[in-house]
Every structure is written in C-alpha cells, then in structure tokens.
Amino acid sequence: MARKERDRSHEVVRYESRKPYINKATAAGIQTVFNRTRLSHQTWEARQMAGRLDGRQAWRNDARGSIDIFRDRRLPSPTKLDVHILVDSSGSMSGDRICRAQDMAGTLVDAFKRIPTIRVHVYQHHATQGVTSVFRVYEPGDSLDGLNHMPEKIAGGNADGFALEAVGMRAALQKRPDTKSMVIMISDGLPSVNGVGATGDILDHSKLVTQTLKRKGVDVMAVAIAGDKRAHELMYGEGSSVLFTGDWNELNRNLSAVFGKALASSPTHR
Numbered sequence: 001m002a003r004k005e006r007d008r009s010h011e012v013v014r015y016e017s018r019k020p021y022i023n024k025a026t027a028a029g030i031q032t033v034f035n036r037t038r039l040s041h042q043t044w045e046a047r048q049m050a051g052r053l054d055g056r057q058a059w060r061n062d063a064r065g066s067i068d069i070f071r072d073r074r075l076p077s078p079t080k081l082d083v084h085i086l087v088d089s090s091g092s093m094s095g096d097r098i099c100r101a102q103d104m105a106g107t108l109v110d111a112f113k114r115i116p117t118i119r120v121h122v123y124q125h126h127a128t129q130g131v132t133s134v135f136r137v138y139e140p141g142d143s144l145d146g147l148n149h150m151p152e153k154i155a156g157g158n159a160d161g162f163a164l165e166a167v168g169m170r171a172a173l174q175k176r177p178d179t180k181s182m183v184i185m186i187s188d189g190l191p192s193v194n195g196v197g198a199t200g201d202i203l204d205h206s207k208l209v210t211q212t213l214k215r216k217g218v219d220v221m222a223v224a225i226a227g228d229k230r231a232h233e234l235m236y237g238e239g240s241s242v243l244f245t246g247d248w249n250e251l252n253r254n255l256s257a258v259f260g261k262a263l264a265s266s267p268t269h270r
Contacts, residue, residue, distance in 0.1 A: 017148045018099070020106025026252045027111035033256045034081070034115060037263040079117040080179040081263075083108070084171050087137070087150065088187035088225075089124040090158035097225045100246060101186045102150045104223055108184065109138060109147065122147070125163035127193040128156035134163055159193040160185065160235070161206035164220070168209065172216040182262060183213070185222040189231040206235035219262045223255070 085108055087101050105122055112120040122138035135153055137146040164185060171181045191202040210220045222241040224232045232241035239261065242254045 018102065018151050020147050020150070021103045022110045023103070023107045023248045023252075024110075026107050026248055026255065027114075029252045029256050030108070030111040030259060031114065033260045034118075034263065037260050080176075081112075081115075081118045082171065082175070082179050082181045083112055083118060083120045084167050084181075084183045085109070085120065085122045086134075086163055086167050086183060086185050086187075087122070087124045088126070088158055088160060088163075088185075089135075089150070089153045090126045090156055090190075090192070091154060092158060092188055092190050092192075093225070094154045097188055098151050098154055100225050100244060101223075102147065104186050104225070104244060105137075105150070106144075106147050109144070113140075123163070123167055124150060124153050125159065126153070126156040127159035127162070130193065132159040132162040132166070132193070134166055157192040158187070158190050160187050160189075160191050161202060161209050162193070164206060164213075165209045168213040168218050168220065169216075171218050172213060175217055180219070180263070181217060182219045182221065185220065185232075185236065186225060187222065187232075188226040189222075189224050189228065189235070190226070191231075191235075203231060203234050210236050219265060221258055221262050 085105050087105055089098065093101060109120055109122060112118045119140045120138070121136075121140070124135045124137055126133060133156075137150060138144065164183060168183050171183060175181045191206060193202070213220055220236050220240065222232045222236045224241055224243045226245075229241050229243045233239075240258060242251065242258050244251045
C-alpha cells in the first residue's frame with residue numbers, strides 16, 4: 001500500500017487538470033498534532049494568565065503613571081489558526097515536482113478544512129520578466145476545483161522571497177490578537193529571480209523576509225520538494241523545514257515534528 005501511495009504521488013502529467021492525491025494518514029497526523037498541541041492542558045493552562053492584571057500590583061503601575069492598566073487584554077485562543085500555503089510554480093517545478101507539491105497542498109487543505117477554527121488559504125507563484133505573480137488557488141468556502149488546475153500554472157522563475165513577502169505581510173496585516181498565523185512554503189528551494197528590495201544574495205533576502213515576518217508574529221515553515229534541504233534551512237531557519245521526495249511515511253514523521261514545534265510557540269505578537 002505504501003508503495004502504491006508513493007507511485008500515485010509521483011505521477012507525472014502534462015499541464016492539465018489533475019486531482020491531487022490526498023494522503024489520509026498524513027492528514028490524520030496533522031490533525032492529531034493540532035489537537036495534542038493546541039488543545040492540551042499543558043498548552044493553554046500555562047497561558048491563561050497571560051496579559052491579566054494583577055490587582056495586588058495595580059498601585060505600582062499607578063505610581064509609575066501607567067495609563068493602560070485597565071486596557072482590554074485578550075487571551076490568545078489555543079484553537080484559532082490562520083494558515084497560508086504558498087506553492088512555487090516556477091519552471092523547475094514542472095512534472096513530478098508540481099505533482100508532489102499539489103498532493104502536499106491538497107493533503108494540508110484536507111486536514112485543515114475539517115477543523116472549524118482553522119482558516120486555510122492556498123496560493124501559487126512564479127516570476128516572469130522580473131515581475132512576481134501570486135495566484136489564489138483556494139480560500140475558505142471555495143470548492144476544491146482550484147487545486148485541480150495547479151499544474152497548469154508552471155512558468156517563469158522562482159521568486160520565493162518576494163512571494164513570501166507579499167503573502168506573509170498580508171497575513172501579518174490581517175492577523176488577529178487571538179489567532180496564530182503561519183505560512184507554509186512548498187518549493188524546490190531554487191530561487192532564481194532577483195529584484196527591487198532584495199538584500200544581498202537571493203537566499204539572504206528570503207531569510208530576511210522570514211525573520212521580519214516572525215517578528216510580526218507570523219511563523220514560517222517549509223516543505224522542500226527536492227533532495228537538498230539546506231537552502232530551505234538557510235531561508236526559513238533550522239528545524240523549520242521538511243524534506244518530501246515522495247515517501248509519505250517519512251514525511252508524516254518529520255512534518256508532525258516541525259508542525260508541532262511551530263504550533264507550540266507563542267501565538268502572540270513578537
């Protein structure tokens with residue numbers, strides 16, 4: 001059965017409609033990690049006093065002239081999550097790689113859409129003539145038809161950093177105090193497009209964007225659709241990247257660890 005699943009995820013097609021393969025074991029694993037990490041007592045009990053006003057210390061704040069001692073302090077919900085999935089659709093992702101990425105995106109959507117407190121968004125991107133284009137594939141409430149047409153959008157170069165900046169900043173601007181935000185990059189990790197705003201090497205630019213988003217409270221993790229994970233770790237940080245070469249069993253183990261680590265981090269603005 002495992003061999004059959006790997007064969008289906010490696011299916012190579014022309015640039016035409018193709019339904020993504022949904023790996024149910026990986027989807028179930030993601031749901032289990034979410035339930036254990038975001039719903040466990042160890043997670044929310046430690047934060048239930050975050051931002052609360054200690055009446056015994058109110059006089060100290062008043063003595064210092066603090067004027068915000070009675071402002072509303074909302075406890076971040078342990079269940080609300082906003083996920084933005086960004087898929088590289090440059091020329092190097094053609095054939096097997098875009099199929100693998102499409103299967104990964106479809107599996108993530110299948111896992112997240114079953115949890116009512118998670119909002120999931122899917123985008124594709126590529127760059128032509130120095131211009132980065134980002135395409136909306138799926139938004140909450142949409143049908144899944146958009147996922148079927150992902151192989152059709154292969155073109156141009158890889159501008160991961162610029163696409164991450166566009167989607168990540170949108171996530172940061174729309175971020176609610178009670179919601180944790182995350183961007184999941186699915187790419188072969190081969191940026192090829194430089195442009196206005198890039199700082200130094202293209203990989204360095206992606207790293208800088210990632211660091212900026214994290215400071216704004218948006219976590220970034222990556223799924224490497226290639227055999228080399230080093231570029232992803234450089235751009236998105238060590239321990240934030242997962243390698244996916246078609247082995248769903250290996251992916252399930254590694255993705256659960258990285259996803260759980262990201263979920264366990266504080267959802268508050270950093």
